[in-house]
Every structure is written in C-alpha cells, then in structure tokens.
Amino acid sequence: MAPYMPFTLGHEFSGVVTALGEGVTGFALGDAVTAWPTIGCGRCRACREGRSQDCQARRILGLHCDGGFSSAVLAPAGNCFRLPQGVPVEMGALTEPLTIAWNAVEVAGVQPGEAVLVLGPGPIGLAIAWMAQHRGARVLLAGFNDKLRLDCAARMGLRNLVDLASTSLAAAVQAVFGEKVDRVIEATGVTASIADGLSVLRSSGVFTIAGIHAAPFSLPVTAFVRNKQQLRAAHDTTRAAWPGVLALLAEPAHRAELAPMISAELPLSAALEGFETARQRGAIKILLRPGDA
Template sequence: MIALRKTVAAFGLDLAEVAAPGEPGPGRVTIAVAAAGICGSDVHAYEWTPGYAFMAQALPVTLGHEFAGTVRAVGAGVADLAPGDRVTCWPTITCGACEDCRAGRPQGCAARTIIGLHADGGFAETVTVPAANCRPLPPGLPLDVAALTEPLGVAVNAVDVAEVRPGDRVVVLGPGPIGLGIAFVAQERGARVLLAGLDDELRLATARAIGIAQAVDLRGESLEAAVARVFGGPADRVIEATGVARSVTDGLAALRSGGILVVAGIHSGPLSLDLTGFVRSKKQIRAAHDTTAPALDEAIRLLAAHAETLSRLITHRRPLSDGVAAFELARSRRAVKVLLVPDQPDADDPTVSRTRTRA
C-alpha cells in the first residue's frame, strides 16, 4: 500500500510503497482509513521546523494523527470492537505506569507518544493502533467529518482550560482549524465570541459559514478597538491559537483584570512580558495542549450534532497519492482543513465523499 512518510530529518515527505499490515497484535486493531486531516504539526514535521527534532529517532514514520475509518481486523483480547465498526482514534499513547497515568491524568504522561508522529499514522490505506485509543462513532456521523474529532477535541480542551461560562466575552485569536473550533465550542457554551485574524479573509469567511458572527480582520482595526466595539468593554477570556508570541501580549491588553488568557498555539519564539503590569492586573495565563478523554467525547457529540455545519471546515479533499501537493496547499492560507483520502477507500462505506476535484 502507499503511505505518506517522513523518511529523513530534513524538509519534505515521501510517498512510499510499504508492506500492508499483517494481523494486528494483541490489543490492537487495524483500521481501513477513510479520511485523514493534515494538521499544523504535520506541516511542522514536513518543514522540519525547530522543535520537531524529537521525531528523528522515529524515522521513517507514516504521518497522520487525525483520521477516521472502519475496523478491518482486531487482535487477540479485543472484545469491544469488531470488523466493520466505524471509529476514530485518540492518537496519544500513554505509558500507563507513571504517576500521572496512575492518577488518571494521562495528558500529563511525560512518556506519551503520538500515533502519526512517533509511530505510523493515518496517511496510508490502513493504520494499526491500540484498541483502547479507538472511539466508536455514532451512526450518521460521516467518516470524513469524524476525521475532525482530534482537532475539535483539542479545541474543546482549550475552552475547558479557559473555564468559559455562558455570557462570557471570549476573544479567540487565530482563525486556523483549532481557533475556528475553539470559537465554535465557546459559542456553543453560551459565550459571546469574537474571532480575530490578520489578513485572513478566507478563513474568517469559513468562521462566518460555521456561525461565528463576529469574525474580524485586524488589518484595519487594533484588537483592543475591535473588542471595545463588539463587547463594549474588555474580554473575560482570551484564547490564543496563532503561534505568534506578540498575540499573547496583545491578548493580555484586551483582557479584563483577573481574566484568563489561554495559550493554545505552538510557538517558535519566546515571550517578552511586562511582569509588573501583569501582576498588578491579576490576569491569568494558562496553557492548553492535546486533549482529554472527556473533551474528545464531547468533540464526537458536537460533530454528530452539527455534522453539516462543521463539515464546512473541510475546504479540500485530496487523494493520498497527491499528498505532497496537499501539504503545500495546507501550508498556504488558501485552505482550512485539507483531508487526504486513500485512493482505494473502503468501498463498503457510503459516507465518505469521493470528491476528487481540485478547488
């Protein structure tokens, strides 16, 4: 079968022919991939940006951690999944033995690894994963929309970390797939949401298409001015999903005294912060990364309830064999979520769009 692999510790990816998997081992399942999304971290791995050197020891590895599909085979001891089941996957594998794992905080496991970054992932016709990482999908949730589960789970977790409550004035910075998800989830929880981008009209139009009324381009207006105009006062919460350090200081300036700012972007540069002003304002900075089991379950519920709306986050579908070109598209701001679809997807599944057209 073909797979999109990171083979060398340098810029690029290879479309490679790899052996089809044998029978899955004990506790593992093989999934026929229906669709797999290209994530910002996949693009970082493709570009080999600083901070991804940890992957060097895993090479060669098939990328892809946002996927959904149909169980094709189950290994010994797998009781709750059977061939034909439709599933998505939490890509984080924890050690199960450290203090955090034993205390029920698997997201704190320092030994955790990610399917699609440390181990072969979903940019292939099949992927073999621990059964415990699989989540069954409700009927009626199309598999391509279900491929949004992991990024939406990341968004739900960021909203959880921000402790967003009904009526809160929430600013979301960065209209990429995670920021769009955060804005949607916060609005679902009854918050008033302002989503801000910079020179980002296509993705702000996607925001409006999923019901985020206040999607603002900061080309012509400062963040503080936009927040004052929309909310009539400072924000209760700011959630940053840009990866630009400056957006943290801008976000703090738009936040009320005692408000919470959550950093959810992956940053390549340090933050310079006036600590005296920060202390006197009693503002809180928190970090959100990855997701939790309850957040992942909520993401599946939201996708099932709003499948049609949230499918608008998928702006492009590309055959896996066009994967490298699809990565170039994902690097541009001309796309929101790009899905890779195996060239021979599981023929039994009618819920996957076979669209091959180029946008």
C-alpha cells in the same frame, strides 16, 4: 519528529475496523471509528491517573510511530472511539482537532454570557471559537489578512469576526463588547499576539495560550499581578474530550456548521499537493482518502 523517522504521518484520522486483536471487545468488524493518537506507557503516575497526554514516555500515532496517512493503521483498542450513528467517516477525521479545541475551552474556563476573544482563525482557532460560542459565550474571532479563514468562520455560524489588517484589536473589542473581555484564548503561535491580547483583557480575566510558539515572550509581571489576571496553558487534549466531541458530531446541525472546516478532499497520493496548499494558507483542512486514485 526526526529522531523517530522513518514512520508514516497522520495523527488526525478515522476509518473502519478491518481486524481485531486477540481479546479485544467492544468493537466489531465494520465499525466506523476514530482514535486518540496519544499512547501512554501505562505505568507512570500520569498514566495511572488517566492523563496519558502527560506521560513523559508517550508515543503519538503519526508523530512517533506509524499514523493514518495509509490504507491501514494499527491503534490500541483503548484509544479507539466508535463514531455515533449517522456521523460520516469523513467527519470523524475532524474529531482529534476538535478535541484540542474542546480542551482549550475547558482550560480557559469559558462560561455562558462571557466576552471571549479568540486570536487566530487557523483550524484550531476556528474550532475553539465555535466551541466557545456553542457554550454560550459571546465570541470575537480575530485574524490578520485571513479572508479565507474568516469566510470559513462565517459559514460555521460565528457571529463576530475581525480582520486586524483593517482595524486595531482595541477598536474591534470595543465595537463588539463595549468593554474589555473576560477571557482571551491565543491560537496564533505568533508571540506578539500575547501582548496584544493582554492589552484588551479585563482585570481578573483569564489568558489561555493554546498556540505553539518558537520564541519566548516578555510578560509585564507587575501590571499582570496588579490586574489579578491569570495565565493558563492548553496543549493536546484529554480522554474526556473525545466522548464530548463525538456527542456534538452526533447532532446534524453541529456537523453542518463544522463541515466548512474541510476545504477539499484529495487522494492520499496527492498528499504533498495538499500540504503545499495548506502551507500557502489556501485551505483549512484537507481530507486525504487512502485508496482513491
């Protein structure tokens, strides 16, 4: 982000339309909306094919230009989505991370009835596990010394949880499924977890990396090929994920299950306090309210 400074942070946000640009249609003043923060150039092949997330010249609100940690944000109308009736604007702020999870589950190819292991109960891992279970998969969510996050997972209705501080991954998988898993989705960003996940993946299984890793990892290629396993990468999201997530949020029962992801609400003036709480792993998501004292 440093080359683009100074700018206002915040790529996960929702709000109310207070002004419309010339010629904008489909929105009205007072509409509750959220926005896909990725803005493509509109000219390259990726943009022409509707894949602005793959545009090499893309800009992201809150990462390359001014974002949502403000009383107002300027967003292209084409990136905005109206919140369904009944969805509180506070829940709308969860839309962006939920689309990341939606995309990861799509990339992984999760199917009903499959045994799916999700590694990492951070915000994205929690959302991935919830999405996979919602699609009918049998899900095991694994963490390490992650009581707060696993407690949140339980409140979200996730059925199979394990803290690997007290058992091995192999033992946990055997206890829940009785066999190796069909799919692994890694959301830890901890490189060692990739080898751990591969060790409990069945032959012809699919391993999807959704975490961001600072270090390379070594793949046992011969065993990987002989086991006919697949390696996939899930990053960012797609335009198609947004209507899908908003349709989920339109259901009160789904909102009730996802609400525990918001651990606390703070005024925007206390943003640094919120960042420190999150850094200390004392919260899942902290909602910042612009304009609150």
